[in-house]
Amino acid sequence: MEQERYLSASPHVSDGESIPKIMYGVVLALLPAAVGAVYFFGLKALWIILIASAAAIGSEAAVQAALHKRITIADGSALVTGILVAFNVPASVPLWMPALGAIFGIVVGKHAFGGLGYNPMNPALLGRAFLLASWPTHMTVFTAAPRGGSLSGIEPATISALGLDAVTQATPLKLLKGAREVLANSAVADPAKYADYAKAVNALYDSYGNLFWGKVGGCIGETSAFLLLVGALFLLYKRYIGWKIPFAYLGTVALLSWIFAGTDGLFSGKPLFHLLSGGVMLGAFYMATDMVTSPVTFRGRLLFGAGCGVITMIIRLIGGYPEGVCYSILLMNLTVPLLDRSTRPRILGEKK
Amino acid sequence: MRILQHRTFSGGVHPPQNKLTARLPIEDIVPPPMVVIPLQQHLGAPAEPVCQVGDMVKIGDKIGEAKGFVSVPCHASVSGTVKAVEPRLHPLGGKVLSVVIENDGKGEVSPSLVPDDGYLERSPDELRSRIREAGLAGMGGAAFPTHVKLSPPANKPIDTLIINGAECEPYLTSDHRLMLEHPREILAGVQVIVKILGCKRCFIAIEDNKPDAIETMRRAVAEGGYPYQVLPFRAKYPQGAEKQLIKAATGREVPRGGLPMDVGCLVHNVGTAKAIYEAVALRKPLVERVVTVTGAGVRSPKNLRVPLGTPFAHLFAQCGGLSEDAGKIIMGGPMMGIAQFSDEVPVIKGTSGVVVLSKAESKVPAPHPCIGCARCVDACPMKLVPTHIQTLVRHERFGMAKTYGLLDCIECGCCGFVCPAGIPFVHLMKYGKMKVYQLERAAGAKSA
Ligand code: SF4
Numbered sequence: 001m002e003q004e005r006y007l008s009a010s011p012h013v014s015d016g017e018s019i020p021k022i023m024y025g026v027v028l029a030l031l032p033a034a035v036g037a038v039y040f041f042g043l044k045a046l047w048i049i050l051i052a053s054a055a056a057i058g059s060e061a062a063v064q065a066a067l068h069k070r071i072t073i074a075d076g077s078a079l080v081t082g083i084l085v086a087f088n089v090p091a092s093v094p095l096w097m098p099a100l101g102a103i104f105g106i107v108v109g110k111h112a113f114g115g116l117g118y119n120p121m122n123p124a125l126l127g128r129a130f131l132l133a134s135w136p137t138h139m140t141v142f143t144a145a146p147r148g149g150s151l152s153g154i155e156p157a158t159i160s161a162l163g164l165d166a167v168t169q170a171t172p173l174k175l176l177k178g179a180r181e182v183l184a185n186s187a188v189a190d191p192a193k194y195a196d197y198a199k200a201v202n203a204l205y206d207s208y209g210n211l212f213w214g215k216v217g218g219c220i221g222e223t224s225a226f227l228l229l230v231g232a233l234f235l236l237y238k239r240y241i242g243w244k245i246p247f248a249y250l251g252t253v254a255l256l257s258w259i260f261a262g263t264d265g266l267f268s269g270k271p272l273f274h275l276l277s278g279g280v281m282l283g284a285f286y287m288a289t290d291m292v293t294s295p296v297t298f299r300g301r302l303l304f305g306a307g308c309g310v311i312t313m314i315i316r317l318i319g320g321y322p323e324g325v326c327y328s329i330l331l332m333n334l335t336v337p338l339l340d341r342s343t344r345p346r347i348l349g350e351k352k
Numbered sequence: 353m354r355i356l357q358h359r360t361f362s363g364g365v366h367p368p369q370n371k372l373t374a375r376l377p378i379e380d381i382v383p384p385p386m387v388v389i390p391l392q393q394h395l396g397a398p399a400e401p402v403c404q405v406g407d408m409v410k411i412g413d414k415i416g417e418a419k420g421f422v423s424v425p426c427h428a429s430v431s432g433t434v435k436a437v438e439p440r441l442h443p444l445g446g447k448v449l450s451v452v453i454e455n456d457g458k459g460e461v462s463p464s465l466v467p468d469d470g471y472l473e474r475s476p477d478e479l480r481s482r483i484r485e486a487g488l489a490g491m492g493g494a495a496f497p498t499h500v501k502l503s504p505p506a507n508k509p510i511d512t513l514i515i516n517g518a519e520c521e522p523y524l525t526s527d528h529r530l531m532l533e534h535p536r537e538i539l540a541g542v543q544v545i546v547k548i549l550g551c552k553r554c555f556i557a558i559e560d561n562k563p564d565a566i567e568t569m570r571r572a573v574a575e576g577g578y579p580y581q582v583l584p585f586r587a588k589y590p591q592g593a594e595k596q597l598i599k600a601a602t603g604r605e606v607p608r609g610g611l612p613m614d615v616g617c618l619v620h621n622v623g624t625a626k627a628i629y630e631a632v633a634l635r636k637p638l639v640e641r642v643v644t645v646t647g648a649g650v651r652s653p654k655n656l657r658v659p660l661g662t663p664f665a666h667l668f669a670q671c672g673g674l675s676e677d678a679g680k681i682i683m684g685g686p687m688m689g690i691a692q693f694s695d696e697v698p699v700i701k702g703t704s705g706v707v708v709l710s711k712a713e714s715k716v717p718a719p720h721p722c723i724g725c726a727r728c729v730d731a732c733p734m735k736l737v738p739t740h741i742q743t744l745v746r747h748e749r750f751g752m753a754k755t756y757g758l759l760d761c762i763e764c765g766c767c768g769f770v771c772p773a774g775i776p777f778v779h780l781m782k783y784g785k786m787k788v789y790q791l792e793r794a795a796g797a798k799s800a
């Protein structure tokens with residue numbers, strides 16, 4: 001028969017998943033939190049997201065054109081990086097910063113290593129780390145309060161009723177960090193300040209609702225646990241992320257914060273507070289789960305998540321920064337080859 | 353007795369089943385005007401021709417003699433004249449010495465086919481030699497000579513026989529139809545195997561997407577008063593793979609590099625069981641088999657009883673021809689089958705089906721680098737890390753790839769099925785294995 005036939009190795013069918021499908025699935029999952037960012041922080045947040053995305057896509061196209069490689073901006077991976085960089089900056093930054101972070105992430109974090117699939121570290125986090133190291137004030141001073149809320153997440157009415165204005169001009173994690181320092185040294189502390197902090201900590205622990213819905217200060221995409229969870233459920237349902245890394249990460253954070261993060265000695269911590277504040281939700285579901293930079297084995301993924309949790313809590317509790325999600329994931333990214341190698345599953349029929 | 357759950361293994365995938373022909377009874381094909389019978393249709397040494405151009409042959413006449421222990425003879429599948437003994441295209445690739453017979457249409461049967469009602473009285477050795485003489489090779493696809501599988505060494509007694517009716521490949525329904533239409537012959541064959549091995553239990557394994565087959569086989573077992581157990585297994589690919597089936601049925605794991613007999617098990621396909629019955633009771637050699645001809649590219653898919661050596665083109669002609677849209681011809685199922693570039697290749701002993709995919713289904717996307725999504729790791733039924741093995745093979749680090757389990761890969765294709773980057777795993781695995789064997793042979797030659 002003179003008809004051309006397709007030839008290829010088996011299997012001859014596939015489940016229809018592709019890299020673009022997965023990447024745009026992640027974009028879709030990030031959408032609720034993006035809408036939330038614009039709602040809470042205004043149009044500035046929209047600009048940050050658009051500029052970071054454009055910078056990521058544009059710089060990927062530029063690098064690939066310069067290297068005479070196939071231009072792959074349509075696969076959606078650069079867009080994901082752009083959005084994540086945007087999510088990781090405060091609303092108060094000048095607009096060139098998210099652009100620069102995205103470009104750094106794409107050029108240095110991704111293409112310097114050979115592009116998608118070869119980068120050892122999460123490009124978006126590398127972009128954020130670059131910004132944090134270069135312009136720490138812009139990155140750590142939060143001035144934009146969310147619509148209808150306060151920076152610390154405590155109800156504005158409560159703040160004025162208790163007269164706490166002086167200590168609540170900070171994000172919850174920063175407030176808690178300050179409080180722990182004062183409360184741990186009750187002997188030397190100024191009694192008025194001591195009383196204020198004690199009240200503030202109680203008020204913080206009463207404001208879980210605001211943390212959950214996102215009425216709190218912080219980077220624009222990290223504040224609403226609720227909106228992030230909506231997207232995460234979608235990703236879990238589509239199996240674009242697995243349960244192991246988020247579960248191990250959040251579980252470790254909860255455990256360690258219960259044991260060590262309280263203001264009344266061991267086992268006085270409030271796990272829910274640490275889970276809902278800062279960037280843990282964003283990190284655990286959207287950044288630690290980055291396929292390229294996380295292990296592929298079952299035990300490897302559990303250890304990876306647990307490692308992220310441990311480092312996050314070390315930084316939060318004894319490190320110099322109030323938040324440690326970004327560095328914890330970047331550091332664990334570097335352990336991936338080792339984790340994968342040492343957790344190879346037992347082959348069927350291999351001796352136990 | 354405890355209610356049996358539907359057993360399974362871990363890993364695996366759920367490809368769309370597409371069992372288009374599950375309800376179509378097996379039809380006898382109009383015999384082709386010409387058959388091409390390759391002298392190698394089994395694993396092991398090829399048979400040697402024992403006929404000449406111009407010879408008249410009848411159905412069941414021996415035309416190729418086995419050479420060595422791991423080899424089986426071949427028989428004429430139609431009556432007529434030998435037209436050529438020459439290399440012809442083979443569905444497993446390349447050209448293989450084949451006997452071409454022109455069909456005289458008379459359908460005359462060799463006088464050597466004399467039924468033996470007392471076959472159950474015969475000794476195991478006699479039964480084995482009848483099976484070998486009938487040219488039996490596993491009909492599930494791998495085509496290992498059946499008598500060799502039935503000759504375990506004395507230090508490896510078999511206590512469990514598993515009859516494989518899982519048929520986990522999408523599209524294929526030939527085993528399913530056999531179980532519905534010939535349950536008694538299958539069980540008679542099982543009885544022979546049990547007698548040869550003297551094993552104490554026998555499971556008949558069927559996926560739970562074929563409740564009618566489970567029902568039919570259960571009834572036949574009860575009617576015949578056999579002590580065999582029909583076990584439903586969860587419908588999941590590759591449930592019918594030997595090691596996965598053994599693990600699911602008995603909990604035993606075939607050791608790395610070992611054989612089922614190392615854990616006292618033996619697996620035979622339902623089609624082979626039926627052929628065993630015919631070989632010992634009817635003295636009928638393996639000259640025909642059931643082939644599912646199906647897929648979007650076939651106008652009217654069918655289950656056909658086909659003389660071995662029938663060219664694929666004749667199968668298609670009997671199924672209303674191929675549609676305009678036919679894109680890829682596969683011998684076997686879509687997960688493990690082999691794409692063909694010609695429709696001249698013949699049906700062989702291991703041809704359980706011919707699947708023709710549409711053009712749209714046939715296109716393979718260009719591969720991307722691995723993005724580390726771990727889907728292949730979760731899918732691998734051998735618990736390998738396929739992405740690491742493929743990377744090692746690409747970097748020509750074959751020794752390391754072997755440590756990571758390259759040789760344990762059963763080429764089931766689950767990893768390729770789920771990979772969003774479109775990595776051609778099975779191709780790389782086959783290439784890597786070939787390289788490992790080559791290197792080991794070279795090393796062996798040097799040290800010898
Ligand atoms: S083809 Fe090999 S590596 Fe891939 S899933 Fe099957 S056994 Fe595992």
Ligand code: SF4
Nearest residue numbers: 722723725726728771
């Ligand atoms: S499924 Fe493909 S992309 Fe995913 S880890 Fe395996 S090889 Fe990589």
